[in-house]
Amino acid sequence: MREELGPLRDVRCAVVGAGGAARACVWALKQDGGDITVFARDKNKADFLAKTFGVHGQGFPVSSFAGFDVVINTTPLGTRGESEDQSIASADHLRGVRLAYDLVYNPSETTFLGAARSAGCKVLGGIEMLLAQAVEQFRLWTETEPDLTVMRAAALKLQ
Secondary structure, rough: OOHHOOOOOEEEEEOOOOOHHHHHHHOOOOOOOOOEEEEEEEHHHHHHHHHHHOEEEOOOOOOOOOOOOOOEEEEOOHHHHHOOOOOOOHHHHHHHOOEEEEEEOOOOOHHHHHHHHHOEEEEEEEHHHHHHHHHHHHHHOOOOOHHHHHHHHHHHOOO
């Protein structure tokens, strides 16, 4: 994400979801100085996660993400199967957002990413997160550097 936006200090970030993936995102964004708001259907869960990390919490859905630089989907909405056609936001909700990041990686092109493109956002799909995790795991297990081209090709075959 730093490649797309540069330094994250004071970048306004909306993290949608309150599970483990949201927790990891909030932690990482906080380390980089992001200004973070957690959104969740269950406002109590959003508030709990927000309080844990000293960030903002808010209920979901919202009418717009105007004012945010980044919107991150950490929910399973958009994942292949029953929720594949669902999204946390429409293009109208995302107008003015600089980057939309969807942690969903199957399918690689989600309804959320399509809406973000329509709104003029840069997009980052979950395959990048999956690859980053795999690279670190490979390094830990083998103490060698992986071939990212091979790993990307293998991940994309799963689509």
